[in-house]
Amino acid sequence: MSLILNGSWENSYGSVMVLDVAENGFIFGEYVSHTGSSGTYLVIGHCQPNNPENDAGQPLVLSIYWRSVSGEEPDDGSHWVSTYCGQLDNNGQITVINSLITTTHYQAFSPGDYIDKLIFTKQPITRDVATRSMELIEQKKEVVANPINGVWVNTEQAIELTVFVQSQKYGVVNGWLFYEGEQISLLGFTDTFADKNILQSVSLSGYMLKTHHPISLAGRINQDASVLVLSRWLANSTTVAESYLQASSLNWELTKIHC
Known part of the structure; x- marks a missing residue:
């Protein structure tokens, strides 16, 4: 089945994302x-593997690392990540909540979480992104030393998250999450260029096979790398009229137990 989500999508700011969906x-x-900053940024995500229907959209989550891969000089905004959570509606538009995780002072921003609603419409012209994206995803899963590597838990909520950096250059993070009785494979990004004066951002995406929910995690680790503060996002399939229910969020605080 050919998924409508494949292709080029433009939002009202003139930004374009090109998605290749398996x-x-x-x-x-x-x-x-x-x-803000101009550049080309990598995207990793998950969606429910079916096209939208009359009474249900196609839920999706995306992780983005705002460090350009097209040669621009890094700035203070290149330490940030985003999670997009929403759906492709049956009217042909992608509507998402953008949770932007900032960890530096840059332009008018100070460190915090910035929430925005974005709407994308499909464009007729596309370009191939498979070569570069698959290069970073299919590389050997060798662990790169990083403060985020290890096992993070919240015993009260029965949450366990294991993550490790597999690419210093692209900030790719691999791992898995034990949550709601399921082991969920995750892939995303962390700021591999954070120094001791910057909180380290992270955005991860996955798919819950039992409930058919795309899931994403976005947040930051504290400066001594002992606490990971995250927002857990779930993308829900809804009608256009009930799209206010398409993205749900919970706050998590995880503690590292070992590397």
Whole structure:
């Protein structure tokens, strides 16, 4: 089945993301932005592997690392990540909540979480992003030393998250999450260029096979790398009229138990 989600999508800011969607709902692609900083950024995500229907959209989550891969000089905004959570509606638009995790002072921003609603419409012109995206995803899963590597838990909520960096250059993070009685494979990004004066951002995406929910995690680790503060996002399939229910969020605080 050909998924409508494949292709180029533009939002009202003029930013364009090109998505390549596998049959199992795994998404990889690139995002070209001229808002704030200009550049090309990598995208990893998951969606429910079916096209939207009359009474239900196609839920999706995306992780983006705002460090350009197209040669621009890094700035203070290149330490940030985003999670997009929403759906492809049956009217042909992607509507998402953008949770932008900032960890530095840059332009008008101070460290915090910035929430925005974005709407994307499909564009007729696309370009191939498979070569570069698959290069970073299929590389050997060798652990790169990083403060985020290890096992993070919240015993009260029965949550366990294991993550490790597999690419210093692209900030790719691999791992798995034990949550709601399921082991969920995760892939995303962390700021591998954070120094001791910067909180380290992270955005991860996965898919819950039992409930058919795309899931994403976005947040930061504290400066002594002992606490990971996250927002857990779930993408829900809804009608256009009930799209206010398409993205749900919970706050998590996880503690590292070992590396």
